[in-house]
Amino acid sequence: MAIDEELGKSASLPPYPEMIMEAIEALKQKDGSDKSSISEYIESKYKEISDDHEDILEANLTSMKENGELLFVNNSYLKAGADAPVKRGRGRPPKPKDPSAPAPAPAPAAPAGSSRGRGRPRKDPSAPAAAKKAKTSAGPTGSGRPRGRPRKDKTDAVQNGVEV
Template sequence: MADAQDPPQTQQSLLPDYPQMILKAIDALNEQAGSNKSTISKHIESTHSNLPAAHTTLLSHHLAKMINGGQIVMLKNNYMRPDPNAPPKRGRGRPPKPKAPLPPDTVVSPPRPRGRPPKDPLAPPKHKTTVSTGRPRGRPPKMAKTTPAAAPPPPGVKRGRGRPPKV
């Protein structure tokens, strides 16, 4: 069983690291606009015979990792080495303002926490003092109507359909 596991380990030890293979492929292809992923993959496959089964996945992973690390740059789906004379790439957003240095004997207080400060549970409750106007609070009740209600119809007469007309 130990013999079955030895060939994959020796295969991986014979292969250089993916970042090295990618950089060698970009340098060997030497295209002005850079090399795309499929061209880099074909070059690596032609120079190294025993690649792992997940070669395309590993290549994509290492290309993305190298872009984030600044080892290579991507321009219009082509990968190339960064220009050494180019200024360093700035991050997103507005850069922070430069802070003036504080004198060495200054004590810096911690920043205030965000949000509203919590209420003190030991503090006595505050009661509002109200000025009495002599009137009760709230809306006054409706006044009762003084007009008498319409007389009910005589016992043998039926009412018509719908709402009765106003008097």
């Protein structure tokens, strides 16, 4: 159901999308027509417009823009078509595809009997237990020193002339 039917339209008026397209064609502006000029054209041509004309026009312009019937460029509405400027999306445009380039080779398929699941494989319960390593106070580098900042000795504080 069209937006203009939901918001109530007079039986003698054409649907708003038709009036909008007619206004854009009649105004023939190179860079497109803004909302106010489209509204003025419709008001001048169709005298029996309802009081909520601005709201209905705004809703129809938005829906036509989202459907791709109109392009919105520099606060102006243009008819979408072959002669309309190309609307670029955000970000870097994709590289053009070369039609003469060969198709990429498919990835090698896994052997039929080995379907690996996701994640780390489970341990084999029948495998012998690994010998546990003896804990040492050596850090991860194996230098024989414990990790972290060394403890402050009382002898160091007295030597510097400061008592604890």
